[in-house]
Amino acid sequence: MSEIRDISLAESGNRKIDWVEAHMPVLRSIAEDFAVSRPFEGMKVALSIHLEAKTAYLACVFQKGGADVYATGSNVLSTQDDVAAGLASRGIRVFAWHGATAEEYEHHLACVLQDGPQIIIDDGGDLVNMIHNRFPELLPGVIGGCEETTTGIKRLLAMDADGSLGFPMMLVNNAQCKFLFDNRYGTGQSVWNGINRTTNLIVAGKDVVVAGYGWCGKGVAMRAKGLGARVIVTEIDPIKAVEAVMDGFTVLPMAEAAKTGDIFVTVTGCRDVITPEHMLTMKEGALLTNAGHFNVEVDVEGLEKLAVTKELRRDNITGYILPNGRSVNLIAEGRLVNLAAGDGHPAEIMDMSFAIQALSAEYLARNREALEQRRQDPSLSNTIPVPEEIDRAVAERKLGFMGVSIDHLTKEQETYLKSWNL
Secondary structure, eight states, X not given: OOBOSOGGGHHHHHHHHHHHHHTOHHHHHHHHHHHHHOTTTTOEEEEESOOSHHHHHHHHHHHHTTOEEEEEOSSTXXXXXXXXXXHHHTTOEEBOOTTOOHHHHHHXXXXXXXXXXXXXXXXXXXXXXXXXXXXXXXXXXXOEEEEXXXXXXXXXXXXXXXXXXXXXXXXXXXXXXXXXXXXXXXXXXXXXXXXXXXXXXXXXXXXXXXXXXXXXXXXXXXXXXXXXXXXXXXXXXXXXXXHXXXXXXXXXXXXXXXXXXXXXXXXXXXXXXXXXXXXXXXXXXXXXXXXXXXXXXXXXXXXXXXXXXXXXXXXXXXXXXXXXXXXXXXXXXXXXXXXXXXXXXOHHHHHHHHHXXXXXXXXXXHTHHHHHHHHTOTTSOSEXXXXXXXXXXXXXXXXXXXXXXXXXXXXXXXXXXXXXXX
16 A cells, blocks of 8 residues: 555656656666566565656566565655656555655655565665664565665765675666766756756856766756856865866865855765855855755755744745845755756656666576675675676667667777787
8 A cells, every 4th residue: 555645646647657758768678678577576676766757667667577666755855746646556555745754754764665675776875774774674585776876875885894784785876877977967957957947047147156076066067057157166076176177167165165156056975065154155145955865965954043034935945044134045955956846867867877777676686696695795795886788788778779870899809909919
């Protein structure tokens, strides 16, 4: 039995799911393969990913592969209630609704784990964290899982380093067909989609501060530049800072950038990137947004304590009046702006990311015995890179659907590249 807001919204949700399916040909072709091979027959798959149409279609792909699927969201504001209803109408157990309280969110995570999953699909690490801390008796039944995000992988690596990770996890975010396209082009476009449709303000001519110059930050900065903004990057990594300078951006510490920026986008995976001290130096009406997984990059708790008063200025925009008389505007409570205030990444981008997810989960299902042996050996890591053949297979399928052909090495070229005596 699902726990959703309103099953009568299913028709709208199913239209959204059908739309993205039509624009995700790689994942659709994998679904067709799964319908024949049934790699997840008799298995339970638990998903905690932003519950919107593209994620819903991924859940349907697992269902076509024979899985009994349980789904919830990974952010209290990114769940779309009509999509949750549409997914439930397709026989998938869904536990999620938009605007869940912290207690409801935890309850929904627990519901997804209730019957003991064999495979976990995680986005940020909340399912993995919960099963280890609250349901350790379920650990032996888990074959493995897949993690979608940079933030989640940081948590996994920390668990693996101290020996507490109880089953293998595929590092999906580190696959080239994920981070090169999803993180850069997907985040770059969807962040600005969310900001622009929420604010209805122009970007051109403004100073945009991008905190963090990883692949997501590169995409956000690149799109801001394309929209006509002057872009400032803040970084803690000297190598990435040099890269940002050579890409044509100004690099400053946040304490200096805070005085200049009109729009701020945090995308670091860390906490307290923008603090009350920074906010007090900002221009009147500065716009604060976050594109990192957790809502800790902008210190919202500190802002709540600092502000003299606050008011709803527009749907999903809260204005805070500061003691110095100026105000700052926060989008979507400091949660993921591209999902809490938008529809997330474009379908064509998530086509590749979710294809990596699906094929990595199939890898887990097909290699169950080898993975069980691996988890019993304390000398081996429980974090597993996505095999190169999966990465290349997704890229080749994508090229095919794009109508693009590439060259292939001749035998002589292969020999030449492998030879040292030239």
